[in-house]
Structures are given as structure tokens and as C-alpha cells.
Amino acid sequence: MADKKKKIKTRIKVNDEVVVITGKMKSKKGKILALDRESGKVIVQGVNLRKKFLRPSQENPKGGTVEMESPLHISNVQILDSKTKKPTRIRIEMKDGKKIRIAVKSDKELS
Numbered sequence: 004m005a006d007k008k009k010k011i012k013t014r015i016k017v018n019d020e021v022v023v024i025t026g027k028m029k030s031k032k033g034k035i036l037a038l039d040r041e042s043g044k045v046i047v048q049g050v051n052l053r054k055k056f057l058r059p060s061q062e063n064p065k066g067g068t069v070e071m072e073s074p075l076h077i078s079n080v081q082i083l084d085s086k087t088k089k090p091t092r093i094r095i096e097m098k099d100g101k102k103i104r105i106a107v108k109s110d111k112e113l114s
Contacts, residue, residue, distance in 0.1 A: 008041050010040040010041055011040050011041075011043040011077060012040075013038075013040065013077055014082075014093040014095065014104055015035065015038065015045065015077065015080070015082060015093075016035070016038070017035050017036070017037065017038050018034060018035060019034070019035050019082055019113075020032065020033075020034055020082070020083040020085070021033065021034075021035055021045075021047060021080040021081060021082055021083055021090075022080065022081055022082075022083050022089075022090045023047070023050055023051075023075065023079055023080055024079060024080065024081050024090055025079050026075075026079055028050050028051050028075070031047075031049070031050045032050075032083060033047040033048040033049045033050045034047070034048045035047055035048075035080075036048050036072065037074075038077075039074070042074075043076055043077050043078075044074035044075065044076060044077065045074065045075055045076075045077055045080060046072045046073070046074050046075075047072065047075060047080065048072065049072070050072065050075065051072055051073045051074070051075055052070045052071070052072060052073070053070070053071060053072075053073045054068045054069070054070055055068065055069045055070075055071055056068050057069060082106065082113070084106045084108050084109050084111065085106075085111065086106070086108075086109040086111050087108050087109050089108060091106045091107050091108040091109070092106075092107040092108075093105065093106060093107065093113065094107055
């Protein structure tokens with residue numbers, strides 16, 4: 004029997020503004036750059052930075068270090084409500100036959 008990975012359902016999308024709600028990066032804000040539903044990870048701009056050490060190459064003869072974002076678990080981030088500037092949950096409503104995302108704290112429609 005084929006081993007299928009279960010995709011995590013989430014209401015978060017790429018380019019959403021989020022806040023980290025737990026861990027050592029708590030209360031840091033950023034935009035989602037990438038979202039992996041199979042592993043349940045997100046990459047947030049400017050959050051959870053790690054240093055990567057580069058070997059010398061033709062493009063970079065001296066080598067060096069680069070800071071890059073590491074993935075966080077989806078459960079550690081929440082959408083930032085643009086009206087209240089606080090983290091909020093999201094609910095889904097039907098409007099004209101389409102599903103729209105609504106911020107729970109302010110009842111504001113998310114793009």
C-alpha cells in the first residue's frame with residue numbers, strides 16, 4: 004500500500020503578514036515567503052535567521068556567510084490583523100458563491 008503524506012489544512016497563504024506566537028522568535032512579524040503543506044512548515048521573511056557558510060567558488064572566491072530564513076511550524080504563526088495590529092484567527096464565509104477569509108478579531112475581510 005502506498006504511503007501517502009497527509010497535507011495540513013491551513014487558512015494561511017503566501018504573502019500574508021504573520022506574527023510568531025511561540026518560541027524564541029515570539030512577537031516577530033514578517034511576510035510568508037514559502038508554505039509547505041506536506042511538512043507543515045512556513046518560511047517567514049526576516050524571522051528565524053540562520054547563518055549558512057559558503058565554500059569558495061568561482062562566483063565567490065573567498066567564500067563567506069549568508070543569513071537565510073529557516074522554516075517554522077505552521078502552528079507557531081498567526082495572521083496579523085491589519086486593523087488591530089494583533090494576531091488573529093481566520094474564519095471562512097461564503098459571499099456571492101465564493102469563499103472569503105475573515106479576521107475573527109475585527110471582522111475584516113482578508114485579501
